[in-house]
Amino acid sequence: MSEINWGDLSFGYMKTDYNIRSYFKDGKWGEPSLETSETIDLHIAATCLHYGQEIFEGLKAFRGKDGKVRVFRMRENALRLQASSRGILMQELPVALFEEMVRKVVKVNERFIPPYESGASLYIRPLMIGTSAQVGVKPAGEYLFLIFVTPVGPYFKEGFKPTPVAIYREYDRAAPLGTGTYKVGGNYAASLVAGEKAHENGYSAVLYLDAKEKKYIDECGPANFFGIKNNTYVTPKSSSILPSITNKSLMQLAEDLGLKVERRQIPEEELATFEEAGQCGTAAVISPILRVDDVDEGKSFVFSKDGKAGPISEKLYNKLRAIQYGDEPDTHGWVTVLD
Numbered sequence: 429m430s431e432i433n434w435g436d437l438s439f440g441y442m443k444t445d446y447n448i449r450s451y452f453k454d455g456k457w458g459e460p461s462l463e464t465s466e467t468i469d470l471h472i473a474a475t476c477l478h479y480g481q482e483i484f485e486g487l488k489a490f491r492g493k494d495g496k497v498r499v500f501r502m503r504e505n506a507l508r509l510q511a512s513s514r515g516i517l518m519q520e521l522p523v524a525l526f527e528e529m530v531r532k533v534v535k536v537n538e539r540f541i542p543p544y545e546s547g548a549s550l551y552i553r554p555l556m557i558g559t560s561a562q563v564g565v566k567p568a569g570e571y572l573f574l575i576f577v578t579p580v581g582p583y584f585k586e587g588f589k590p591t592p593v594a595i596y597r598e599y600d601r602a603a604p605l606g607t608g609t610y611k612v613g614g615n616y617a618a619s620l621v622a623g624e625k626a627h628e629n630g631y632s633a634v635l636y637l638d639a640k641e642k643k644y645i646d647e648c649g650p651a652n653f654f655g656i657k658n659n660t661y662v663t664p665k666s667s668s669i670l671p672s673i674t675n676k677s678l679m680q681l682a683e684d685l686g687l688k689v690e691r692r693q694i695p696e697e698e699l700a701t702f703e704e705a706g707q708c709g710t711a712a713v714i715s716p717i718l719r720v721d722d723v724d725e726g727k728s729f730v731f732s733k734d735g736k737a738g739p740i741s742e743k744l745y746n747k748l749r750a751i752q753y754g755d756e757p758d759t760h761g762w763v764t765v766l767d
């Protein structure tokens with residue numbers, strides 16, 4: 429393989445040696461198989477193509493200073509994939525099979541796991557699609573679950589440098605009782621127009637308000653939202669946001685650091701009271717927010733006056749990364765060390 433410049437990786441796709449696949453057919457999941465092909469053979473009437481029966485996950489493997497490979501909270505991703513399956517009537521994949529396939533596909537692609545010093549990681553992308561033919565709007569009887577991996581750097585090119593985000597009131601990502609809590613491809617399709625508009629205007633992401641009242645903070649296009657004030661970590665409670673595993677981890681770490689944690693509705697005006705704010709997710713890790721512009725209302729909320737991340741966001745970021753890379757003990761049992 430040509431030399432990979434580990435330090436310069438962005439969040440993009442790179443071919444690795446193998447992906448792993450299991451097919452659900454005749455009422456059961458088949459033995460996982462490793463494949464070198466990057467393509468799939470698909471029926472033209474497959475439900476994923478017509479009716480959006482597609483769900484995915486995102487998690488990461490990290491190489492530590494000790495050379496060991498650590499996968500972060502894969503059980504949580506397996507459980508969330510099951511929740512997404514239930515959300516759009518797809519076949520549930522057993523947690524043990526998910527974990528076995530993650531271990532295998534990471535292991536056989538070990539040479540693509542970035543070295544510790546690079547600060548990069550191996551992104552693991554599980555994906556499930558409905559594959560059998562259906563023209564009526566009904567769930568498929570057959571499914572393909574696959575996982576590919578690819579080495580990645582920061583999701584936002586600025587990395588840990590604060591970036592501005594935009595509220596655009598004319599777009600919703602997910603309905604209050606819709607699919608926002610599931611990791612379904614359709615949610616991301618729904619976010620593309622606003623997302624591109626944000627990028628063209630110099631924002632890293634869109635910050636969505638709740639779709640019903642346009643009053644409360646929901647989440648960002650690819651990440652959850654959190655704010656910090658009075659030694660308290662505050663994050664939205666909403667029926668239309670993805671339950672982020674990073675956010676769940678940060679809530680625990682915030683508590684460990686002696687902060688209060690509140691998961692509740694956050695009215696937009698409350699943004700004015702936060703000392704720090706950030707986006708969080710597997711890809712984003714923590715991406716501090718410089719400023720939120722409510723573009724249509726002509727309002728701005730500023731979180732960083734010097735262009736730097738706030739002290740609590742930085743502490744949380746360092747703590748999370750230290751656990752993921754194995755620099756600090758994994759006291760919560762979040763990490764699977766691969767042998």
Ligand code: PLP
Nearest residue numbers: 650651652670672673674709710
């Ligand atoms: N919210 C959305 C819409 C996402 O796509 C993601 C990414 O997975 C997150 C939040 C963060 O979730 P997690 O921390 O589990 O990656």
Ligand code: COI
Nearest residue numbers: 486487650709710711712
């Ligand atoms: C992740 O953080 O893993 C995600 O899936 C976000 C995605 C939009 C890149």
